[in-house]
Amino acid sequence: MKRLPFGATGLNVSPVALGCMSFGTPKWRAWVLDETDSRRLLGRALDAGINVFDTANVYSAGESERVLGAFLKGAARRDEVVVATKAFYANGYPPHLTGLSRANVIGSLDASLQRLGLDHVDIYQVHRWDDVTPAEETMQAMADVVKAGKARFVGASNMRTWHLAKAQLASQKIGFRGYAAMQNHYNLLYREDERDLIPFCRDQGIGLMCWSPLARGRLGRAGQPQSTARAEIDDVAATLYGPPTDPILDVVASIAGARGVSAAQIALAWIVAKGLVPIAGVTKDRHLEDAIAAATLVLSGDEKSRLESAYSARPLAELPWSTKRQADPNRLAAELAARPNVGHSDRSG
Numbered sequence: 001m002k003r004l005p006f007g008a009t010g011l012n013v014s015p016v017a018l019g020c021m022s023f024g025t026p027k028w029r030a031w032v033l034d035e036t037d038s039r040r041l042l043g044r045a046l047d048a049g050i051n052v053f054d055t056a057n058v059y060s061a062g063e064s065e066r067v068l069g070a071f072l073k074g075a076a077r078r079d080e081v082v083v084a085t086k087a088f089y090a091n092g093y094p095p096h097l098t099g100l101s102r103a104n105v106i107g108s109l110d111a112s113l114q115r116l117g118l119d120h121v122d123i124y125q126v127h128r129w130d131d132v133t134p135a136e137e138t139m140q141a142m143a144d145v146v147k148a149g150k151a152r153f154v155g156a157s158n159m160r161t162w163h164l165a166k167a168q169l170a171s172q173k174i175g176f177r178g179y180a181a182m183q184n185h186y187n188l189l190y191r192e193d194e195r196d197l198i199p200f201c202r203d204q205g206i207g208l209m210c211w212s213p214l215a216r217g218r219l220g221r222a223g224q225p226q227s228t229a230r231a232e233i234d235d236v237a238a239t240l241y242g243p244p245t246d247p248i249l250d251v252v253a254s255i256a257g258a259r260g261v262s263a264a265q266i267a268l269a270w271i272v273a274k275g276l277v278p279i280a281g282v283t284k285d286r287h288l289e290d291a292i293a294a295a296t297l298v299l300s301g302d303e304k305s306r307l308e309s310a311y312s313a314r315p316l317a318e319l320p321w322s323t324k325r326q327a328d329p330n331r332l333a334a335e336l337a338a339r340p341n342v343g344h345s346d347r348s349g
Contacts (some may be wrong), residue, residue: 001049001295006277007207009153009180011082011122015272015295017052017209018045018288019281023067024060032060033283035067041288042071046081048292054183054209054279056086056127057112069116078118084181084209085112086157088127100130105141109150123181124151128158135170143176155181157211160316161196168204179206185317186210186276188219188248188267188307189241192316202275213271213278215241220264220290223253240317248310255303261293262286268294270307 003012022031023038033041042053053072055064065085072081087108090098097104109124124145130138142154156164156179164179171178182201184193187210201208214220216237237244256263268291271278280291299307 001292003051004277006082007180007201008205009207011153011207013052013082013207013277014050015277016050016268016291017054017082017084017277017279018042018050018291019211019279020053020055020064020068021059022281022283023055024063028060028063031283035063035070038067039071041282041285042068043075044285044288045282045292046075048288049295050292051080052082052084052209052277052279054084056125057091057108057115058086058089058127062091062111062115065112065115066117069118073117082122083116083118084123084125084155084183085109085116085121086125086127087112088130100126100133100138100141102137102141105138106145109145113150120150120152122152123155124153125155125157125181125183129156129160129163135167136173139167139170139176139178140174142178143171143174146176153180155179155183155207157183158185159197161200164197164200164206181207181209183209183211183279185212185240186271187213187215188252188270188311189215189246190314190317191311192314198276207277208275209277209279210271211279212240213280214264214267218244218246218249219252219267220262220287222249222263222267223256224263242314248307251306251310255299255306261297262290264290265294265297266299266303266307269297269299270304272297273299273304 001014004015006013022033023042024032025034026032053068055068057065059065072083087105088099090096091108091111097107113119113121126138145151146154156167164182168178182197184197186193198208218237218241252263252266256266259266264287268278268280272294280287282288282291
C-alpha cells in the first residue's frame with residue numbers, strides 16, 4: 001500500500017487508518033471484539049500495508065491500548081507504524097480528572113504509554129476542546145510532553161476553527177509548533193468542516209484524519225436495511241445525520257452497484273480522494289477488506305460530482321457528549337488544586 005505525506009509532520013502514512021475503538025473487550029460495549037479477534041484483524045491490516053493505528057485512553061477502558069501495544073510489540077518495527085492515542089476523559093491517573101488541564105494531559109499520556117508498552121506515541125491527540133482549561137495551560141503541557149520525548153507530535157479533534165486557532169496562537173507564544181494533526185468529523189453525510197476547518201488545516205500544514213467516515217455505518221449500509229446490532233442501540237446517528245433516508249445514500253448505492261463494489265468502498269474512496277485519511281473501524285473481515293480496497297479505488301470526476309452534488313448544507317453537529325463541562329464547584333476545585341502553574345516543570349512533563 002502506498003504512503004502519503006501527512007501534513008507537514010514528515011510522517012508517511014497509509015491512505016486509510018485503522019480505528020481501534022472496536023478492539024479490547026466486549027465488556028465495554030457489546031460490539032467490541034475480544035483480544036483474539038482484535039489481534040487477528042490488526043495482523044491482517046498490518047500485512048495489507050495499513051500503518052496508522054488510532055486509539056484512545058477510554059476505548060474499552062484502556063484495553064484497546066493494551067491490546068494494540070501487545071500486538072505491535074512482536075509484529076512491527078516501531079518506526080514502521082504510526083500510533084495515535086487521545087486524552088480528555090478520565091481513565092487511570094489522575095482518576096478524578098477530565099479535560100485538558102496540565103495534570104490530566106501529562107497523567108493520561110503516562111498511563112496510555114504504560115498500557116501501550118511504548119516509550120512514546122507518534123501523535124498524542126486531545127479528544128475534544130475544553131471550555132474550562134486555558135489554552136495556554138494545555139499547550140504548555142503539550143509542548144512539554146513533546147520535549148520529554150513522550151510524543152512526536154500532538155493533534156486535536158472535534159474542534160471549531162476558532163478553537164484550533166486559539167490553541168495555535170497560545171503555542172506560538174511559547175515557541176511551540178502546536179497541533180500538527182486534526183481528527184475531525186467528516187463523511188459524505190457531514191461536510192460542514194469544508195467551510196473553514198479543513199482549509200485552515202491545509203493552509204497551516206496540519207495533517208487531516210477523519211472519524212466516522214461511514215457516518216456510524218450508514219454509508220456502508222447504503223442500499224440495504226439500516227439495521228445492525230450496533231445501529232439498533234445507536235441513538236447518536238439520528239442526532240448527527242437525521243433519518244436514514246438521505247438521497248446521498250441512493251447515490252452511493254447506485255455508484256457501488258455500477259462498480260460492483262461495496263458502498264463502504266465508495267464512501268471511503270471519496271474521502272481518500274479529498275486528501276484526508278479516513279479512520280476505518282472494523283469488527284468483521286469484510287469491513288477491513290473494504291478499507292484496504294478503498295485505498296486504491298479511484299473515483300471518476302463524474303462519480304465525485306454526483307456524490308457531492310447530492311449534499312445539502314446542514315447545521316453544525318453538536319455531539320451528545322458535549323465539549324462543555326458543567327462548572328461543578330467541587331470538581332473544579334479539585335482540578336484547580338491538582339494543577340501546577342502554567343509553565344511549571346515537573347517530573348512527569
